[in-house]
Amino acid sequence: AALAAQLSLSFAECPGTGSAQAGRAAACQGCPNQGLCAAGAAGPDPAEAAELRARLRAVRHTVLVLSGKGGVGKSTFSALLAHGLAADETKQVALLDIDICGPSIPKIMGLEGEQVHQSGSGWSPVYVEENLGVMSVGFLLSSPDDAVIWRGPKKNGLIKQFLRDVDWGEVDYLIVDTPPGTSDEHLSIVQYLSATRIDGAVIVTTPQEVSLQDVRKEINFCRKVKLPIIGVVENMSGFVCPKCKNESQIFPPTTGGAEKMCQNLSVSLLGKVPLDPQIGKSCDSGQSFLAEAPESPATLSYRNIIQRIQEYCEQHHLQEEKIM
């Protein structure tokens, strides 16, 4: 008989070590943690949950940047979203990097070498601008090449600390950059942020099927954990040569690209961002691409997408206020 049927691994997800189903769900069969979870040892500490709620009470909007696929531009997008939102000096923006193994945000934001300071009210974010604060495991390493070789539980612990111990203050927008995949970091952030409201997820992809394949899984993940999807961004979507102005598809959308996928799965396509070699350079040098190349077609795309995200968040907020 086909193995998939024999394996009692129902490919349902882990219900979460903190859920009432922990250790008891069908998906728990065969998990080495089952005993611990069933005994309630891994359950949520009500005091901890209250702590998280208190810390996150002053956060108005939270946006998760996800993919499923690696290397599509999540961190680049998160950084530019943060810069774009912080251009309005009346808004307070926070950028949280929960990619523990491959933290790119410090370099992209020009903050390599910075360290985290502690005060009476908790860990201080590292500020790029007065109204733009950043937190990443990158700031906790003694050297940028230090590998963080941690299994899931330890990663989860640090993510919880980032939310509980960082003194973000009053925040209009909390942007969370994630690693690729649908695993510990993703389950944990959704679980811990249930203490506040997540406006939704922005999912980044590139046009080719190998990426879309992983992104469809991410969309399914969002649906399973009831995380609203603000929309999808198709990155590296075409390249216009600055010399001959010819357009090439470096990553051809052999199965219709993000547009077709969004149609099929009824999610919003927020926009397409073309490849621009200046983007990579700006990231490497820690500068905002939007500021360095204001005339680039990519900048125009980013700005349109950022505006759509803002509108979604504001509308969401108004609807909630109506309900309340």
Next chain:
Amino acid sequence: SPAERANLAGVRHIVLVLSGKGGVGKSTLSTELALALRHAGKRVGILDVDLCGPSIPRMLRVQDSAVHQCDSGWVPVFVGQDKAIALMSIGFLLERPDDAVVWRGPKKNALIKQFVTDVAWGELDFLIVDTPPGTSDEHISTVEALRPHQLLGAVLVTTPQ
């Protein structure tokens, strides 16, 4: 243990394809490396331990294949023009190709161990192991599970920036 050694006993060289960074071409390289070695007459297998984003089945156009069992364990799916490259991936175990595998570390570790000890690889010159980005559960578990065997080494993939 003898059982653990048995299924990899016929494998001469094990090569890990790593990066740290996502999207640099690990799966692409693993696939091309396997195809090139096969073309050169070697007996080749690919173990895809990217549980959340398994790309190899699609790259070799066998995403609709299923895995079966034999006396010595799980039978890999045979791919390539002459159906001679042995492939194991979680991609074959999904009910639907878009199903998300939303597992925490311990469950991932358990499956990786099974992939290493329970797949009947047979006689291979090269086993290429494709990995996900990062330095976490999948990487630690794969190296630990492969430890009794002689690892040829790792090829690291990057892009210029």
